Amino acid sequence: MKQKGPAFRRNNIQFKALFNKSFKTRLVKDMGPFMTTWTWTNEPLEKFAADLDVRGKSVLSICAGGDMALTFLLNGAKFVDVFDKTIKARFDTEIKIATMRQYKKFDTVLRKMAAFDSAAKKVDILKKNRVWNKISPQMRALAETWDSAGYNTPFGNGRRPFDENIAHYKKIHKLVQGMSAPPLGEFIWRDLAGMSGVGKKYDVIYLSNIPEYGGFDWNAVMETLSPILPDGGQVIGMSGNKFHIATKIRD
């Protein structure tokens, strides 16, 4: 009898559901379409090049603050589209890229982003930083609406691994400085559960540590993502600094 759903194989990295029920409920509640995101990632970016080969591949990555997506680009991906259930991931990422374009020194980028992070009135900060003009009109509109929502972003969970990622951020900064075209492709404002219909196929789909959020069902996720994965396409999640890889065998 033919197995229901797509066939795929997984590497032996097990996911430990980090979050107990109450935390999970709160976390999932927290992660709504207009909620905060991570300005700086809590993932060790150096491991991406070490463990994942995306050279010449099409990648769809969780957006968050854009760090993982820009890392795939740095590591040779053909193009990188991003998706996230919160629109603020797009705002944060566009601000970061515009700031990296605007300022030649990485320390200035950090200072401006930190100022932006803790600034009361983001729009003023944007004006002062002359980053404004590099931000698309609708982002400007979003920025204006945003301040009324009292938006704040965690500066990466404490300083780890932000400090360890500094050398890596400098490479991303150099990459963005050298690019005339926008570094990242499409931003898809959608929950993972609704990704089956995005109408494009990707060699690699990166889920960050979403699989750590208890109740994550790989069969259901591979069913959802199978229409946008070629045979041999990979869905990758991170848990405890290790990559869990599910490779699609066939529909």
Ligand SMILES: C[S@@+](CC[C@H](N)C(=O)[O-])C[C@H]1O[C@@H](n2cnc3c(N)ncnc32)[C@H](O)[C@@H]1O
């Ligand atoms: C998984 S969270 C954790 C932070 C991540 N480790 C990092 O360093 O950026 C990252 C992003 O995933 C998004 N996210 C969480 N659950 C999601 C879902 N079911 N569908 C789409 N995006 C989701 C959140 O909005 C957030 O921007």
